[in-house]
Amino acid sequence: MDDAPVVVPLEREEVLPSGLVAALVLGLAAVALGRPVLALVSFAVAVVLALALLYLRFGFARVRYWRTVEPTHAFPGETVTLMLALENAKPLPLPWVEVVEELPAALEVAGVALEPSPKPERKVLRTLLTVGAAERVYRRYQARPIRRGYYRFGPARLTTGDPFGLARARLEVAPAGTLIVYPEVRPVESFGLPAERPLGDATPLHPLLEDPLRIQGVRPYQPGDSPRQIHWRASARLGELQTRLLERTATPALALFLDVNTFEHFWEGIRPGELEWAISLTASLAAWGIDQGYQVGLWVNAPLIGGERFIRLLPGRHPRQLQRILEALAMLVPHTGHRIETLLGAETRSLAGGLTVVVVTALVTDALRRTLLALWRQGYGVVLIAVDCAAGLPSRRGLEVYELEVSRAAAA
Incomplete structure (x- = not known):
């Protein structure tokens, strides 16, 4: 509750005060003229307008609205709980409050038909609440994310008014609350890789690494x-x-390089199916590597949301290393004009020998082939995974090449 956004009024109607004055004047005139029925009607109208003015001016006074998402991290298909909360801390009850909450389009809400939004990749959840005096109400929804990503909730637009609907006060609550959806993690054999030795014979020629902590x-x-x-x-x-x-330590290291380019030129766009499949494959390889005792690192030629130009996580054995990799893959922005071979050449110069370099890409260029061969000659173990494209490079000892088809792996 301490992080609840501040509610700011958006809209005020100015016709009620003049209407109230007119009704009172008419009522007093009817009394003076001895017209009791007209006076009664005029004063009744004045009461209704006064009540409407009361809700217009004070309907959202001492009112707070917020939303929470639990858990804040999930895999596609897992269930999360979206809770909307509305608190009315004044003695005036709110007979109705319409809440229009903006949600990510990648979120399915059980039992609720979300409305379309004019904003791309967004949908609208509309609900109606009643809040008594000094009361707090909750509305909980079971939701399911359908694809990886970093998602924000809100803004929300709230509308309330008097019981007769003559006046409405509208206000907006700023966005708050996020959900990180990891890429799908599956057994590596489901992608078409060997179950027992997915890295094949890509063993580095100098498998022992120097440990900088042990002098x-x-x-x-x-x-x-x-x-x-x-x-x-x-x-x-x-x-x-x-x-x-x-x-020197015998702990093996795995450097995963993910290429988000799917066309020769970045202005041609991306092939989202192949790219998301490659992201899922990279996440699954990271999970496999950590389970097998590898120090696993990740490089991507794409930025994080609000982050650096490249994703760069050095190989490590920290207990949260897999979570860091999955978060980075969930939050990457798949738009770049940078070549993966340039990133490979720059980063491997600062890495110790004795590790295995795995490149996952849907675009194998001549420059990438030359870079991988150079790394292989330097003693690195090299694995090239070409997604729906020709690798153009034969396998050999210490250099393993796979050509995987998305459609065939999906059918299997």
Whole structure:
């Protein structure tokens, strides 16, 4: 409740005060002229107009409206609870409040037919509430997201008025509340990959990684050593530069690179079916890798909503690593003009050897093939997964190539 949005009036009607004055004047004139029926009708009209004016001026005073979504993270098809809450903290009851709540179009609400919205990818939930004096009411809905994404709820438009419907006060509640829908995670064999060894023979030639947290010792600095590996305390003590010797660990690492380009030129748009399938495949590979004990990282040549130009999550063994990867895939914006081979070349220069690079793409270019071959020659394990396109690259030891068809995998 502390995060409830502030309700701001949108609309006021100015005809009621003049109507009320006219009814009172007419009633007094009828009394003076000895017309009791006319006076009674005039004063009744005045009472009704006064009540309408009361609701117009104070209908939304000390009223709060908010919505919550639980849980805030879900997979497609899972059920979430959408709760609308309206609190009236004044002694004046509200006989009716119409709530028009704007929802993501990717959300299905059980038992409710959502109305179309003029905004793209949005729908409207319309409901009617009655709130007594000093009362709080709730309306709960069971909803189901149908596809991955980052979704905001609201704004909402509330309308109330007097019991006779003569006057209406309208106000708007700002958007609040989000839902992150992860990509669908499935067994890797459902995509057409081998169940037991989905990475095939893409084993790095130097499988052991240096662990930067485990220092084995130091040695004199040699040209070509990374400045980041200089042990400055030992260098100061011995009077010459010393390089840290790091222990090697057998923990394998998996670097997932997802390409969101589906056409040669970015202005041609995207193929949403192939792209969403590739995103789901990448999420499933991340889940598989972590389950198999890999340190898994993610790179995507597309930005997060409100984030950096590229998604970049270094391989790690943190317990929340899979959740971070799934959140990034849920929130990526699938529009880019950047090439995946450029991202590969830039990022792998800063990564340690001994990891397996997996590229998921629906667009295999000559430049990408050259980049993957260069990485393979440097000792990386390389896996190319071509989605509904020709890879144009043969498999060999340490380099595994798959050509997967969306329609065939979906039928299986």
